[in-house]
Amino acid sequence: MSKSATKVLQALERVGGFASAQELHLVLKRNQESIGLTTVYRTLQNLVNDKSVDILRKDDGEAIYRLCGDSHHHHLVCKNCGKTVEIEGGAIEKWAQKSGDENGFREIGHTAEIFGICSDC
Amino acid sequence: MSKSATKVLQALERVGGFASAQELHLVLKRNQESIGLTTVYRTLQNLVNDKSVDILRKDDGEAIYRLCGDSHHHHLVCKNCGKTVEIEGGAIEKWAQKSGDENGFREIGHTAEIFGICSDC
DNA sequence: ATTGAAAATGACAACCATTTCCATTTTTGC
DNA sequence: GCAAAAATGGAAATGGTTGTCATTTTCAAT
Ligand SMILES: [Zn+2]
Ligand SMILES: [Zn+2]
Ligand SMILES: [Zn+2]
Ligand SMILES: [Zn+2]
Numbered sequence: 375m376s377k378s379a380t381k382v383l384q385a386l387e388r389v390g391g392f393a394s395a396q397e398l399h400l401v402l403k404r405n406q407e408s409i410g411l412t413t414v415y416r417t418l419q420n421l422v423n424d425k426s427v428d429i430l431r432k433d434d435g436e437a438i439y440r441l442c443g444d445s446h447h448h449h450l451v452c453k454n455c456g457k458t459v460e461i462e463g464g465a466i467e468k469w470a471q472k473s474g475d476e477n478g479f480r481e482i483g484h485t486a487e488i489f490g491i492c493s494d495c
Numbered sequence: 496m497s498k499s500a501t502k503v504l505q506a507l508e509r510v511g512g513f514a515s516a517q518e519l520h521l522v523l524k525r526n527q528e529s530i531g532l533t534t535v536y537r538t539l540q541n542l543v544n545d546k547s548v549d550i551l552r553k554d555d556g557e558a559i560y561r562l563c564g565d566s567h568h569h570h571l572v573c574k575n576c577g578k579t580v581e582i583e584g585g586a587i588e589k590w591a592q593k594s595g596d597e598n599g600f601r602e603i604g605h606t607a608e609i610f611g612i613c614s615d616c
Numbered sequence: 617a618t619t620g621a622a623a624a625t626g627a628c629a630a631c632c633a634t635t636t637c638c639a640t641t642t643t644t645g646c
Numbered sequence: 647g648c649a650a651a652a653a654t655g656g657a658a659a660t661g662g663t664t665g666t667c668a669t670t671t672t673c674a675a676t
Binding site for chain 1: 653654655656657662663
Binding site: 377394395396411412415416435436437 | 632633634635636642
């Protein structure tokens, strides 16, 4: 799992933001990087599992991906244009931990996303 | 836009939380409420436009809907056995609204889920 | 009550992102 | 070098969602 992963990561760097699997496939084709669409999907799944790539969904349900920094953070996403702002977790981090603790859970993690319409839309 | 809307809203009440269009269609069929799947989709779109219904996406991309004004809460889920506890949003509600406001977003919503291992596992 | 335009409905087909299948190629371990 | 395992990619299948369009229902005007 490496030749393809490298190509997909390069494509993600090139686009510099969110891109769908199909868009990434096109980008790679244009750059003479032969790679199958199936492999692009498979590679993206692996990268998401590795937490190297973030995945989220457009309003129409299509999955879009982007490189993920290693620091823990959350996203504020425009439902209309996809503009994304990275947000510090702040209070939510303690809230999640506390809620889990109070109910006797351990190995507590969380997901959180904020969405809305940005000022440009 | 009324006969179908009424039926779909009743189905949403009956399930009492999130449900997909296809699930709602099944619920209506089971209750002798004849309604086409196409009409369920169309009606849900209208209800979402009217802001009578919230829409969000499962991880697999399928759309799920719920009545707006259903008491808003979050879930604490055991990764091992699936046990689920409903959690009051508390801090996260303000955090989401504030984060959106500070970045000039409007119509702000959020998703959040906490997961871990429960005390029985 | 009659009429006719406009809206709503639903069976069916089309769409399209994603997944599955499987034969072929590439890599790995010895 | 060689066999086993992993990776690859084209084609076909999947499945949620949307488009089409003929039919039915609604409802205001006559
Ligand atoms: Zn925007
Ligand atoms: Zn966090
Ligand atoms: Zn458990
Ligand atoms: Zn909340």
